[in-house]
Amino acid sequence: MAHRFAIPIALLLFAPLLAVSFAPAPPERKRTDWAMFGGTPARNMVNLTDRVNIDNFIPEQGTGVLWTAALGSRSYGGPIIAGGKVFVGTNNEQPRNPRDSKKAADGEVEPIDRGILMCFDERTGQFLWQAVHDKLPGGVVNDWPKEGVASAPAVEGKRVYYVSNRAEVVCVDARGFADGNQGMQNEQYATKTDADILWSFDMMKQLKVFPHNLAACPPLIVGDILFVVTANGVDEGHINIPFPDAPSFIALDKNSGKLLCKRNDPGKNIMHGQWAAPSYGVFEGVRQVIFPGGDGWLYSFVPETGELIWKFDCNPKDAVYELGGTGTRNDFVNCAPAIYDGRIYIGVGQDPEHSTGIAYFFCIAPKKASKGDVSKTLIDGRKAVAPGMAGPGQPINERANPNSIEVWRYGGEESRQWAVRDFKFGRTMSNACIVDDVVYISELTGYLHCLDAKTGKHFWQFDTKASIWGSPYYCDEKIFLGDDNGDLYIFKHQNTHEVYDELAPTQNIPIGVANRRTARTLMNIVRKQVEQQYLLRKVELDGPIRATPAVANGVLYVMTEKTLYAIGKP
Numbered sequence: 001m002a003h004r005f006a007i008p009i010a011l012l013l014f015a016p017l018l019a020v021s022f023a024p025a026p027p028e029r030k031r032t033d034w035a036m037f038g039g040t041p042a043r044n045m046v047n048l049t050d051r052v053n054i055d056n057f058i059p060e061q062g063t064g065v066l067w068t069a070a071l072g073s074r075s076y077g078g079p080i081i082a083g084g085k086v087f088v089g090t091n092n093e094q095p096r097n098p099r100d101s102k103k104a105a106d107g108e109v110e111p112i113d114r115g116i117l118m119c120f121d122e123r124t125g126q127f128l129w130q131a132v133h134d135k136l137p138g139g140v141v142n143d144w145p146k147e148g149v150a151s152a153p154a155v156e157g158k159r160v161y162y163v164s165n166r167a168e169v170v171c172v173d174a175r176g177f178a179d180g181n182q183g184m185q186n187e188q189y190a191t192k193t194d195a196d197i198l199w200s201f202d203m204m205k206q207l208k209v210f211p212h213n214l215a216a217c218p219p220l221i222v223g224d225i226l227f228v229v230t231a232n233g234v235d236e237g238h239i240n241i242p243f244p245d246a247p248s249f250i251a252l253d254k255n256s257g258k259l260l261c262k263r264n265d266p267g268k269n270i271m272h273g274q275w276a277a278p279s280y281g282v283f284e285g286v287r288q289v290i291f292p293g294g295d296g297w298l299y300s301f302v303p304e305t306g307e308l309i310w311k312f313d314c315n316p317k318d319a320v321y322e323l324g325g326t327g328t329r330n331d332f333v334n335c336a337p338a339i340y341d342g343r344i345y346i347g348v349g350q351d352p353e354h355s356t357g358i359a360y361f362f363c364i365a366p367k368k369a370s371k372g373d374v375s376k377t378l379i380d381g382r383k384a385v386a387p388g389m390a391g392p393g394q395p396i397n398e399r400a401n402p403n404s405i406e407v408w409r410y411g412g413e414e415s416r417q418w419a420v421r422d423f424k425f426g427r428t429m430s431n432a433c434i435v436d437d438v439v440y441i442s443e444l445t446g447y448l449h450c451l452d453a454k455t456g457k458h459f460w461q462f463d464t465k466a467s468i469w470g471s472p473y474y475c476d477e478k479i480f481l482g483d484d485n486g487d488l489y490i491f492k493h494q495n496t497h498e499v500y501d502e503l504a505p506t507q508n509i510p511i512g513v514a515n516r517r518t519a520r521t522l523m524n525i526v527r528k529q530v531e532q533q534y535l536l537r538k539v540e541l542d543g544p545i546r547a548t549p550a551v552a553n554g555v556l557y558v559m560t561e562k563t564l565y566a567i568g569k570p
Contacts, residue, residue: 032552033552034081034082036153037152038279041221042340044338045433045473045548046435047475048474050475052551052556053554054556059541064569069088069125072094072116073562076147077089077149078550079557086121087118090148091115092132096193097132100112114132114134114148116130116131116133116149117172120564122553122555125566127193130193131172132194136167141213142167142214143213150214150216151164151215151217154218159174159198161219162219163218167202167203167211167230169228169257170199173195176193176196182196184199200257201252207250214273216231217229217230217231218336220336226253227303228252229291230249232264233270233273234273247262247264248267248274249265265297270294270295271294272350275334276336278291279337283366284342288301288303288309290344292346293331298311310405311375312362312405313373313375317377318396324355326357332346333427335349335431335432341437342365343453344362344364345361345434347361347425347441348361349429352444352469357427359427359428360411361441361451365407370403371403372403373401377404379397380399410449411423418503418509419503424458429444430443430468430471430472433473434453435495437452437453438451439453440491441472444468446465448489459498460534462534466485467483467484469546470546472491473548477493478493479492479493480549480556482548484545485544486541488540492533494534500530501526542563543560545560546561554568555567555568
């Protein structure tokens with residue numbers, strides 16, 4: 001009898017232990033990192049995965065803030081979140097290492113002007129390490145004082161790629177020196193809180209690139225290839241290009257830093273500088289990397305060889321470049337082509353110091369057969385006048401391009417009475433954000449526009465009344481947007497929109513002083529309707545927000561010029 005019950009009794013005694021031992025482990029939560037500018041090589045500023053709880057975010061009370069970290073005094077690069085770490089490009093105005101300060105003539109200790117890439121622990125905000133770069137000897141023309149590292153890095157595995165203020169493409173170990181000194185063994189700065197540099201490619205020394213003001217490109221990774229816009233541009237006189245044959249676009253081996261191919265397509269047609277970023281997409285089966293050029297053209301190349309596929313002029317043929325606010329021809333600043341549903345979306349602009357002016361926002365759709373010049377129109381008699389080089393009033397002989405890939409454009413002149421300006425869309429430094437066939441794009445002067453992604457139909461606009469350097473960002477049915485006043489705007493996203501045209505109610509009002517007040521009143525009514533319909537919150541932070549907010553692993557990261565905020569529910 002004892003033998004008959006031995007096994008059942010043993011099973012009974014050990015049943016709880018067996019149950020615990022063989023119960024399936026809970027599934028590991030999949031990370032939703034934001035590992036490069038735009039999140040993916042398509043550079044569309046959307047996060048379709050995360051949810052973020054910001055209901056109790058009240059910074060003045062300290063609620064809803066998981067942690068904050070002190071940065072420099074100007075911070076544009078990032079935030080990038082990957083592998084349990086947060087990476088930010090900034091300057092050295094709040095030194096982390098006593099070595100990076102000096103005693104001034106009056107005896108006061110002051111920071112040494114340097115470019116910095118900082119690394120923090122994602123969970124706690126603890127400072128881990130930083131990459132430190134001295135300023136270039138050329139001064140303002142090559143490396144603007146106190147701008148720091150403006151490149152948003154790209155992170156893949158244990159490697160971090162970025163462009164330094166010295167126009168170097170740099171690859172560093174995401175772990176710093178915690179796992180020993182990998183790669184290069186002769187780093188200039190090699191304390192335990194410095195960066196472990198794996199390789200560095202000096203574009204000035206090796207390619208004779210002449211960066212204007214600052215090299216700032218967020219690198220693009222596709223397979224084993226790293227793509228970068230070099231920043232080659234004009235000299236301090238803003239007319240001469242010291243090295244027109246130097247490349248504007250390069251491809252490097254991401255593992256070794258070896259140069260794979262280079263292109264100097266804008267060449268002598270560079271207008272100012274080149275501060276935009278490349279994107280990658282597949283269009284009707286054709287893989288291509290898209291580069292914004294300093295001549296206002298988009299260029300498409302075969303990723304592996306650099307062979308030109310097509311090019312597209314993002315300016316009217318009669319547009320003329322002039323340094324400052326009066327010019328009508330633009331290039332690209334800070335942004336990258338945003339790719340969505342087989343289409344490319346991008347707006348044009350100029351250096352923010354040149355203020356605003358007439359501009360356009362484009363939607364183009366490359367085809368499998370797209371080759372060569374695919375602009376909206378072509379110029380007859382190219383030898384007589386080059387695009388963008390005609391003088392004021394000089395005629396341009398245009399004809400429709402049968403191979404054009406343009407779908408629509410928004411912008412141009414605004415001729416309706418009572419308009420506050422004479423154009424519909426101004427210069428932009430922002431990336432597009434496209435979701436549910438709706439486009440959100442902001443302007444330098446503070447407007448956020450909402451358009452139909454398929455047709456370009458304009459739904460509404462909102463004036464933040466402050467400059468915008470970053471981009472609108474989508475996550476969790478919300479659009480996040482920061483401005484120079486330090487305000488974080490949070491808008492409600494909808495996949496259907498009504499048209500709110502603030503000028504429409506004013507068009508039958510006759511000219512007159514009293515009628516101007518009436519027109520302004522009617523416009524303000526429409527603006528209030530937009531605010532009530534779409535604006536969820538406005539949160540004031542401690543300084544200008546000149547970078548795009550980002551969400552990763554359920555946390556919202558917002559970077560002012562001096563502080564990094566991690567926002568969410570613990």
